[in-house]
Amino acid sequence: MAVLTEEQVMLREMASSWAVEQSPVTAFRRLRDSTEGLQRGFSKDHYRQMAEMGWAGILVPEEYGGSSFGYLGLGLVLEQVAQTLTASPLMLTAGVGVSALMLGGNTHQREQWLPAIVAGEVIVALAVDEGSRHHPERIECQASVCEGGWSLSGRKAFVLEGGIADVLLVAARTEQGVEVFWVPAVTEGVIRHDRHMADSRNCAEIELRQVVLPEEARLAELPGEQLLQRLLDCARAGAAAEMLGMATQAFAVTLDYLKTREQFDEIIARFQALQHRMANLYGEIELMRSAVEAALSAIESDDDDASLLVSLAKATACDTLNLMTREMVQLHGGIGMTDEHDAGFYLKRARVLEAAWGNASFHRDRFARLCDY
Amino acid sequence: MTAAMNDKQIAIDEFRAEVRGWIAQHFPASLKGKNNAFAAIEGGVPLSPDQEEWRQAMGEKGWGVPTWPAAYGGGGLCGKQAAVLQEELANAEAYNPIGGMGVMMLGPTLLEFASEEQKQRHIPPICRGEIRWCQGFSEPGAGSDLASLRARAEDCGDYFLVNGQKTWTSGGQWSDWCFALVRTDTSRKHEGISFLLIDMRSPGVEVRPIQLISGASPFCETFFTDVKVPRENLVGELNQGWAIGKRLLQHERTNLSGGGGNRVMPSVSQIAKFYVGVDEQGRLDDPDLRQRIIRHEMLARSFRLTAQRVMRDAKNGGVATASSILKNVGARITQDRAELTLEAMGMSGLGWEGDGFNEKELAATRLWLWGKAVSIYGGSTEIQNNVIAKRILGMEGE
Numbered sequence: 001m002a003v004l005t006e007e008q009v010m011l012r013e014m015a016s017s018w019a020v021e022q023s024p025v026t027a028f029r030r031l032r033d034s035t036e037g038l039q040r041g042f043s044k045d046h047y048r049q050m051a052e053m054g055w056a057g058i059l060v061p062e063e064y065g066g067s068s069f070g071y072l073g074l075g076l077v078l079e080q081v082a083q084t085l086t087a088s089p090l091m092l093t094a095g096v097g098v099s100a101l102m103l104g105g106n107t108h109q110r111e112q113w114l115p116a117i118v119a120g121e122v123i124v125a126l127a128v129d130e131g132s133r134h135h136p137e138r139i140e141c142q143a144s145v146c147e148g149g150w151s152l153s154g155r156k157a158f159v160l161e162g163g164i165a166d167v168l169l170v171a172a173r174t175e176q177g178v179e180v181f182w183v184p185a186v187t188e189g190v191i192r193h194d195r196h197m198a199d200s201r202n203c204a205e206i207e208l209r210q211v212v213l214p215e216e217a218r219l220a221e222l223p224g225e226q227l228l229q230r231l232l233d234c235a236r237a238g239a240a241a242e243m244l245g246m247a248t249q250a251f252a253v254t255l256d257y258l259k260t261r262e263q264f265d266e267i268i269a270r271f272q273a274l275q276h277r278m279a280n281l282y283g284e285i286e287l288m289r290s291a292v293e294a295a296l297s298a299i300e301s302d303d304d305d306a307s308l309l310v311s312l313a314k315a316t317a318c319d320t321l322n323l324m325t326r327e328m329v330q331l332h333g334g335i336g337m338t339d340e341h342d343a344g345f346y347l348k349r350a351r352v353l354e355a356a357w358g359n360a361s362f363h364r365d366r367f368a369r370l371c372d373y
Numbered sequence: 374m375t376a377a378m379n380d381k382q383i384a385i386d387e388f389r390a391e392v393r394g395w396i397a398q399h400f401p402a403s404l405k406g407k408n409n410a411f412a413a414i415e416g417g418v419p420l421s422p423d424q425e426e427w428r429q430a431m432g433e434k435g436w437g438v439p440t441w442p443a444a445y446g447g448g449g450l451c452g453k454q455a456a457v458l459q460e461e462l463a464n465a466e467a468y469n470p471i472g473g474m475g476v477m478m479l480g481p482t483l484l485e486f487a488s489e490e491q492k493q494r495h496i497p498p499i500c501r502g503e504i505r506w507c508q509g510f511s512e513p514g515a516g517s518d519l520a521s522l523r524a525r526a527e528d529c530g531d532y533f534l535v536n537g538q539k540t541w542t543s544g545g546q547w548s549d550w551c552f553a554l555v556r557t558d559t560s561r562k563h564e565g566i567s568f569l570l571i572d573m574r575s576p577g578v579e580v581r582p583i584q585l586i587s588g589a590s591p592f593c594e595t596f597f598t599d600v601k602v603p604r605e606n607l608v609g610e611l612n613q614g615w616a617i618g619k620r621l622l623q624h625e626r627t628n629l630s631g632g633g634g635n636r637v638m639p640s641v642s643q644i645a646k647f648y649v650g651v652d653e654q655g656r657l658d659d660p661d662l663r664q665r666i667i668r669h670e671m672l673a674r675s676f677r678l679t680a681q682r683v684m685r686d687a688k689n690g691g692v693a694t695a696s697s698i699l700k701n702v703g704a705r706i707t708q709d710r711a712e713l714t715l716e717a718m719g720m721s722g723l724g725w726e727g728d729g730f731n732e733k734e735l736a737a738t739r740l741w742l743w744g745k746a747v748s749i750y751g752g753s754t755e756i757q758n759n760v761i762a763k764r765i766l767g768m769e770g771e
């Protein structure tokens with residue numbers, strides 16, 4: 001485990017008890033079964049509470065009302081709240097959205113948007129992919145220069161939190177190459193189509209029909225390609241932190257079950273075949289934790305090998321959570337197959353996060369390329 | 374070729390022609406290319422008039438259960454003829470409309486253990502696909518350790534009084550009858566179990582559907598409260614039901630392991646090409662996924678070869694020991710296929726309902742989730758491994 005500062009430990013503990021007390025899995029279940037859940041896939045009330053605790057501003061400098069805690073701190077919170085499957089746009093807003101403004105935005109944009117993000121009033125989503133698989137190099141969405149700024153046209157597929165976002169970070173192709181645009185969702189020409197995913201979380205397809213934006217909508221402080229990579233890495237590491245939380249919790253729930261379920265006149269935790277399975281998972285999750293924490297720290301300190309570590313983290317997270325969620329169902333037997341049990345929630349959410357921003361195969365390949373292999 | 378072999382070949386060819394003609398005459402064109410694989414999972418969907426007609430035609434012919442004795446309504450075919458029938462059905466893009474637990478599990482068990490009256494009464498309706506059976510084995514406290522079951526059947530002379538709960542009863546809400554293992558002697562574990570046939574419409578039977586992670590509710594909790602079951606519905610001797618139940622589970626496994634050889638589902642390699650794309654040489658554009666898909670398809674291939682080899686050896690009692698291996702590998706293949714399909718489809722394979730997904734994509738999500746059950750029911754993968762280690766490898770401890 002990374003050596004945490006006292007403040008980071010406190011932050012983690014605060015997030016952990018909030019998740020357990022205010023946002024247990026039963027809350028997610030209620031949300032899923034409610035009209036609000038069906039329409040929006042997230043709980044407004046939970047997100048408001050999170051913002052009140054300062055989590056939306058974890059990366060935001062103090063001058064804009066944030067706490068400037070850094071990416072590892074954000075990762076700790078994400079891990080904790082994901083343990084109980086809290087449905088919130090925290091990762092994309094506080095992680096990716098804030099990073100977009102800090103890395104690519106100008107002072108004016110920061111002043112305009114950061115305080116609102118800190119207050120939990122603005123939700124941000126990342127609109128990169130245009131098909132069902134992650135291909136950041138295949139962006140066809142067009143941004144052309146027009147009077148007073150830019151005009152964007154194209155389609156973005158499966159934008160997570162896209163239906164509830166107030167701002168969309170849109171990757172689009174200009175004559176100079178790919179750039180990232182700050183697109184308020186209310187802008188004329190932005191049309192959203194809800195996508196009802198297996199994980200019951202928010203997702204939308206975004207249509208951009210000649211969306212006219214001011215000149216500064218292009219986040220210009222970093223070269224576009226570089227900014228896009230940085231933002232994708234933020235999303236990947238954030239997702240990996242959530243996946244770590246899910247894996248930890250899936251493991252704990254399963255272990256608990258094995259210690260209580262009796263068959264053949266003993267608790268099934270006594271069976272060596274199952275002991276070995278759990279021992280193996282335990283080791284895998286430890287490896288996952290190291291990789292995830294290293295990636296978060298590398299993003300925080302802007303290390304040269306941040307991308308490499310992010311790919312390591314995301315690939316490891318995908319493989320480990322995939323295995324953990326399969327084992328969770330299997331080791332619960334029939335009960336794990338029922339909707340009444342939580343195992344299915346973890347399984348479904350896991351696959352969505354696996355597919356988002358590059359699956360294990362994508363990141364193995366990227367890792368290899370980054371090693372010039 | 375000897376003259377005898379030649380005659381046999383001629384007979385088979387003639388049979389093939391007959392089958393082909395019969396299918397052409399009776400199989401409704403509207404059902405071409407469809408199959409009832411998904412209906413079998415979801416259950417409870419009423420048959421369309423064409424489906425009903427096809428079921429009746431196959432039922433009367435006995436070809437839904439081609440190798441069962443004609444005396445009880447089966448097809449009375451030999452293995453070779455049955456294979457021809459299957460091939461011809463596939464060629465016509467037709468399917469066998471008669472299935473379910475009656476065919477898969479109960480029928481063969483009754484043929485082996487039931488009295489003549491029981492066979493006469495219960496087998497013909499199974500052959501015609503008229504009666505739906507469900508399996509009342511598992512209980513909340515008796516899953517892998519099935520023999521610890523507690524649902525009680527009290528011997529009251531000409532009837533049994535059944536009280537207790539079963540669970541995970543697949544199709545319980547749509548079934549006419551249930552074959553159940555019940556406790557008739559509380560002083561002994563395996564030797565206190567009997568095999569009973571219970572009419573699901575008897576007073577005191579109550580079912581409560583359970584929802585699966587895939588959204589459907591194809592199974593139930595089943596409650597029995599003072600249910601009177603006539604003594605004539607006891608199969609085999611009193612307290613001798615465990616051996617019958619075990620035999621039935623063997624049939625279940627053998628049938629379930631079909632999953633791995635199931636050709637009805639499109640191959641992952643084809644699906645993946647569509648979603649992932651190919652390079653200039655026509656190879657999948659994701660080398661890592663390509664390797665894993667091919668590993669999967671090669672496994673499926675050797676699985677089918679093994680299944681065929683086992684069938685050949687069946688006469689030597691090979692099936693019994695192989696059923697555990699085949700069930701495990703079959704389950705793995707089914708689940709790998711679903712996971713790989715999902716991975717290839719990306720987000721399109723993770724839709725739940727509504728716009729933005731086609732039917733196949735939505736089905737892929739549901740099948741993936743549902744498929745997690747195949748390594749749990751019919752004796753979990755872990756239990757099969759225990760069986761292999763203990764019974765086949767003799768690794769029983771002290």
Ligand SMILES: Cc1cc2nc3c(=O)[nH]c(=O)nc-3n(C[C@H](O)[C@H](O)[C@H](O)COP(=O)(O)OP(=O)(O)OC[C@H]3O[C@@H](n4cnc5c(N)ncnc54)[C@H](O)[C@@H]3O)c2cc1C
Pocket residue numbers: 261263264268271273274330331332333334335337507508509510511512513515516517518540541542543544592746749750751752753754755756759
């Ligand atoms: C979709 C579905 C349909 C079903 N349909 C029917 C039906 O129609 N009729 C019916 O009677 N039943 C049915 N079942 C029940 C099924 O047979 C049981 O779920 C199965 O026997 C496992 O029992 P369990 O669920 O109680 O799990 P448990 O026995 O509690 O097992 C939990 C976990 O422990 C493992 N385990 C248990 N014992 C050992 C051991 N000794 N060594 C190593 N590992 C062990 C298991 O493999 C599993 O991973 C169905 C189940 C499902 C999921």
